[in-house]
Amino acid sequence: MISGFRRIAGLTTISRVLGMVRDAAFAHFFGADWLMTAWAMGFKIPNLARRLFGEGAASASFIPIYSEKLIEDKAEAQTLACTMVTVIVALLSVVVLIGEVVVWTWYAFFETREGVRLGLALCGIMMPYMVLICCVAILSGILQVHRRFSAPAAAPIVLNLCIIAGTILAGTLLDMPPEKQVFFVAVTVLFAGVAQIALQVPSLRASGVRLRPAWHIHMPAFHRVFVLMGPMILGLTVTQLNTLLDDLIALAFMTQEGDPLPYGAPSFLYYAQRLYQFPLGVLGISLATAIFPKMSDEAGRRDFEALKTTISQGLRVVLFVALPATVGIFLVARPLVSAIFEHGRFTAKDTPVVAWTLCFYALGLCGYFAQQICARAYYAVQDSSTPAKSALLAVGINLVLNLSLIWVLGVAGLAAATAICSYVQVVFLIRGLRRRFGAGLLMGFKKTCVGTCCCSMVMACVGWGLIWALRGLPETFLFQCVRLAVIVPVSAGVYMAMARAMHLEELSLLTARRGQ
Structure with missing residues (x-):
């Protein structure tokens, strides 16, 4: 327990320090006025999804059931893992599609203040990150059950590095105006999500986990995960x-x-x-x-x-x-x-x-x-x-x-x-x-x-x-x-x-x- 905690805490420390660097860059380029308020609004929904699933319900509901199935039947555990990833990606893709329609309709047809409009546009750009980070959450849960903590704990490091690079690149080398800088940084968030998934793949292979598309939604273990997940989203x-x-x-x-x-x-x-x-x-x-x-x-x-x-x-x-x-x-x-x-x-x-x-x-x-x-x-x-x-x-x-x-x-x-x-x-x-x-x-x-x-x-x-x-x-x-x-x-x-x-x-x- 303690060795796992040390490993996670060490990598999380690196991630949080990079998060401080990221926020220092935000403070320098965006300040604390309407521009930063727009970024905070735009990143709120995808970031909340990261916290709900990346640090919350997706892995918390999955880990106890997956652990139990590994003891009882490894083949069924593998099927459960594949089905979870497939269903999460499919469901959240639909949610993101609906969200994009709502956000861009609001942006196009309703009069709002400049900062709110910018926040809506940023939210629309970054919303697909929800799918990526929730996929990362399930993969991380699989690895944690196999006592592999490093790759999941390192995933936020990738996000912070991408945002830092995007912020500094847009504000210095590309010399963009502040309004365009935030759009550039929003795109780097999507790139970070793809990189976070790629980071988990070597550890999954080393654990003997082979993921493929599956849709075994009638298996009892899958139902139990989703029954647990709803209240967990609120509780955790x-x-x-x-x-x-x-x-x-x-x-x-x-x-x-x-x-x-x-x-x-x-x-x-x-x-x-x-x-x-x-x-x-x-x-x-x-x-x-x-x-x-x-x-x-x-x-x-x-x-x-x-x-x-x-x-x-x-x-x-x-x-x-x-x-x-x-x-x-x-x-x-x-x-x-x-x-x-x-x-x-x-x-x-x-x-x-x-x-x-x-x-x-x-x-x-x-x-x-x-x-x-x-x-x-x-x-x-x-x-x-x-x-x-x-x-x-x-x-x-x-x-x-x-x-x-x-x-x-x-x-x-x-x-x-x-x-x-x-x-x-x-x-x-x-x-x-x-x-x-x-x-x-x-x-x-x-x-x-x-x-x-x-x-x-x-x-x-x-x-x-x-x-x-x-x-x-x-x-x-x-x-x-x-x-x-x-x-x-x-x-x-x-x-x-x-x-x-x-x-x-x-x-x-x-x-x-x-x-x-």
């Missing part, structure tokens, strides 16, 4: 759905004078979301992805004591890594936003808004991380209805909180609502898991909580001391990087040293050698 990706709701409300409440949100609010949210999703992807989703095949295998063998232990360890490790990540974001939010984004069309007046919003998103990191573990625990035992119910509850509460908090906190109110809802969902899910597996599910959690809080408080004190010591440095790009280079490693080192001194088991789990 509620954080992404809540951030989408944030974006829609930001767009709706910035259009008229007197609205509570500033113009460009979707852009501010976009940049803040990119930063808080860095630790979520590197740590939270990576850990959940690594242990999900193990949970599915234990559930398939009906070894529920082992499954309970795996869930417990996962939740404790989540707290151990998420709480210091939250503290770290609070310590470096301002210099982090400034160093990455504050250049080109992104100005100094945009930095405090994004940093403030980022801090409120960070308050929910423990909840976001725990969601990933808890939801997959249900999916391992093929229960997709409970996470779906919790997601409906969270989305409803998020809507009410969004419409309330924007009048008090502005853009940051949208982030605060999402953070609060993450804990509501986790409480709901953990109560259900304890009823299913017993109170021992949280065995050792109190010790982890106390130890992690103590270590994080010491880390925070050291971090704030460093901020005070460096307060006289100019707020230029170079010195913001100096702040980050001092505060981040020293604070992280203090946290790790404290954890080692307190003999926290979670540190041992993360640093254990392979096979231990």
